[in-house]
Amino acid sequence: MASIRASMPELIEEARRRLDGIIKPTPLIRSTTIDRILDAQVFIKPENLQKTGSFKIRGAYNRIATLTQEQKSRGVVAASAGNHGQALAYAATRAGVSATIVMPTSAAIAKIDATRSYGQSVVLEGVDYQEARAAASKMCADRGATFIDAYDDAEVIAGQGTAGLEIAGEITPDVVIVPVGGGGLIAGITAALATRAPNAEVIGVEAAGSPQLSASLAADAPASIGRPVDTIADGLATGRIGAMPFEVIRGRVKRAVTVDDFEIGEAVLLMLERLKLLAEGAGAAALAGALKLKDELKGKTVVLVVSGGNIDINLLDRIIGHGLVKVGRLFRVAVDLRDRPGELGKLISAIAATGANVRAIDHDRTRRDVAIGGARVMLELETRGPAHIDTIREQLKGLGYVFEVPALG
Structure with missing residues (x-):
């Protein structure tokens, strides 16, 4: 197994020659917004724009x-x-x-259909x-x-490593942040940078619902998580690290950053709004990890690898919804009303006075936990942020409304 580590630089060079004219080299792109948020020089490696939508x-x-x-x-x-x-x-x-x-x-249905196509x-x-x-x-x-294994294969790892050659061909990074499922991508990039940018720190980002990288680093051996995976980032949901990838990254990748589904959703939303890039959950994980490491990345040259953009539209809607709630751009609130003419109109007027926009509304007078003669109104509001949500809460309290904020499900 140790021989794969020694042979990987040559295998990556051979892969680069084979892939010439086949893949689309993905040049690093910049975003002043991401630079400002992280207070760093940030370069995005957009593998979501690659043929078949991923690396x-x-x-x-x-x-x-x-x-x-x-x-x-x-x-x-x-x-x-x-x-x-x-x-x-x-x-x-x-x-x-x-x-x-x-x-x-x-x-995801979209991925099944695309594969068949x-x-x-x-x-x-x-x-x-x-x-x-x-x-x-x-x-x-x-x-x-x-x-043909998705990640536990020397030639597969070598192919993924060509992304690392492209990074090193453009800049000399201080930090490269890579999403990790089975480990093929981070192994290939790590091996490529070991010879081209040996001082670059490679950091892996894993999903909280599939934390195999941190488990492997703790055990100093490829490990399985020992429980069912549970994450919206299906590209990271392998449940284990491959033996070959781990041998390549052993001693080189020293830390894992774990991000939950809400943090992934926030990153998907940020990329859509600010970079105009559509990333799947796994693809946005590197940005989610960078946001957690913000203090450590200050002033550094950072590469974020966006691994893919193949996302099911229904899942995208859910991710955006979760992301909007996470950053305070979406507020769901349940309000109890007397079921009388004009009461709903008064509530909507009160909401409108705060500047919030009603995105969805459900009026239910038959719930068993609502008194006869009453109604439960579920509102989904587009908001400007946490401070705006506080304003809405104060408005409702001031007008005497009884309300609750349901747990996000």
């Missing part, structure tokens, strides 16, 4: 290109929550190789990535096909 095409295409003719004739199988599957389907179709992508039944077979098995992976491994054994 995964780098590793998938490189792995397909290294297959023997016999392996190509037998076909390939992979497990994926979405991005690896799309990338492998694209690469296999381009190379004339038959591929089957096993995806968990919980995979590249002309390969999609099979839904298991409730999460690890169960899909087990089904894919069995399928390989039955068919004699080649299993």
